[in-house]
Amino acid sequence: MPRYYLTGGRQRGSTFVRRDEWTSFEAALLLELDTDTGRIRRVLEYVSPPGSCPEQEPSILFKSGSWDGQELLVCTQTEVLRIDPVAGRVLERVSHPWFNDLHHVARVRGRIHVVCTGLDCLLVLDERGDIAAALGALGQDPWARFDPDTDYRLVHTTKPHASHPNFVSEAAGSRWLTRFEQGDALALDRDLPPIPVSSDRIHDGLAVGDELWFTAVSGEIVRASAATGQALERWDLKDFPRSGREPLGWCRGLHVERERVLVGFSRLRPTKFVQNLSWLRGALNRPEPEPCRVVAYDLKGRRQLSSWNLEEAGMSAVFSVLPGQPPDGSAGQ
Numbered sequence: 001m002p003r004y005y006l007t008g009g010r011q012r013g014s015t016f017v018r019r020d021e022w023t024s025f026e027a028a029l030l031l032e033l034d035t036d037t038g039r040i041r042r043v044l045e046y047v048s049p050p051g052s053c054p055e056q057e058p059s060i061l062f063k064s065g066s067w068d069g070q071e072l073l074v075c076t077q078t079e080v081l082r083i084d085p086v087a088g089r090v091l092e093r094v095s096h097p098w099f100n101d102l103h104h105v106a107r108v109r110g111r112i113h114v115v116c117t118g119l120d121c122l123l124v125l126d127e128r129g130d131i132a133a134a135l136g137a138l139g140q141d142p143w144a145r146f147d148p149d150t151d152y153r154l155v156h157t158t159k160p161h162a163s164h165p166n167f168v169s170e171a172a173g174s175r176w177l178t179r180f181e182q183g184d185a186l187a188l189d190r191d192l193p194p195i196p197v198s199s200d201r202i203h204d205g206l207a208v209g210d211e212l213w214f215t216a217v218s219g220e221i222v223r224a225s226a227a228t229g230q231a232l233e234r235w236d237l238k239d240f241p242r243s244g245r246e247p248l249g250w251c252r253g254l255h256v257e258r259e260r261v262l263v264g265f266s267r268l269r270p271t272k273f274v275q276n277l278s279w280l281r282g283a284l285n286r287p288e289p290e291p292c293r294v295v296a297y298d299l300k301g302r303r304q305l306s307s308w309n310l311e312e313a314g315m316s317a318v319f320s321v322l323p324g325q326p327p328d329g330s331a332g333q
Helices: none
Strands: 003-011 025-036 042-047 065-070 071-075 079-084 088-097 104-107 111-116 123-126 131-136 164-170 174-178 183-186 202-210 211-216 218-227 229-236 250-256 262-265 292-297 303-309 317-323
Touching: 003 111, 003 262, 025 071, 042 088, 065 317, 071 104, 071 317, 079 104, 079 211, 111 164, 183 202, 202 250, 211 250, 262 317, 292 317, 303 317
Parallel strands: 104 164, 164 202, 250 317
Antiparallel strands: 003 025, 003 317, 025 042, 065 071, 071 079, 079 088, 104 111, 111 123, 123 131, 164 174, 174 183, 202 211, 211 218, 218 229, 250 262, 262 292, 292 303
């Protein structure tokens, strides 16, 4: 399948101006990539309406999404949107005062699940779009730390986060929640220990049959069994042959196919250099970081196949790499 949808955003001003990530992005973007021709088309540009985001310099971008039937579910920092990707228009919008720094939305077990990174929890919506459950990423009541009467959509950031959950998926009879700070995936419905994914921070956690595939932001891909909770295989993309020595970028966005995987990389911004991550140490002394892009890899052959520069289409950070049509048998999952 040569066509893919990419979610992300366009940064304010220069890529190398130091700016907090919660004020960095001026518009959300949905792009279509044809990997056969290399053509990248802008499907939708979106800006959150007043009242659903901070008044001054809100960060507006599409985080990670999923297919739901013939439509896409995507989230901004503070909204869940249903999008017709063919027409390139928003069909439905849901926002709630508890939405802060949303990172992923997917329909699981018939209900929309929203990963609310800002409140360190997973929110489950009912059929009306109201919140039916709030599940803490550390097993805690979210309201032990946060105030349920606060409109967190108007708050730029709640950092530091205790867990920073990123992704929710269902496999082998359980919902799984990736936890950035813990570097693992938590089983919400089965008595299994968390899957230890990486010593680096992790992001994506995609269900592929009864397996879970993860990204670490340093460029590591991990395949695990959801049935046993054990990691099965891992690849460090930094070790694959390549021409330059530049840091790969902030690895976030994954799509798994039979012969290849597609991986999203966002250009490393100055704010990332100051984070205490071992894989970034010394990065300021290296050549200019690689641009925001999608890269195809042959994992078995340990080689890069192709790369597509997204900055040429205005995207400064990428979050999702989604197939161009609903995956067979997985619409609404």
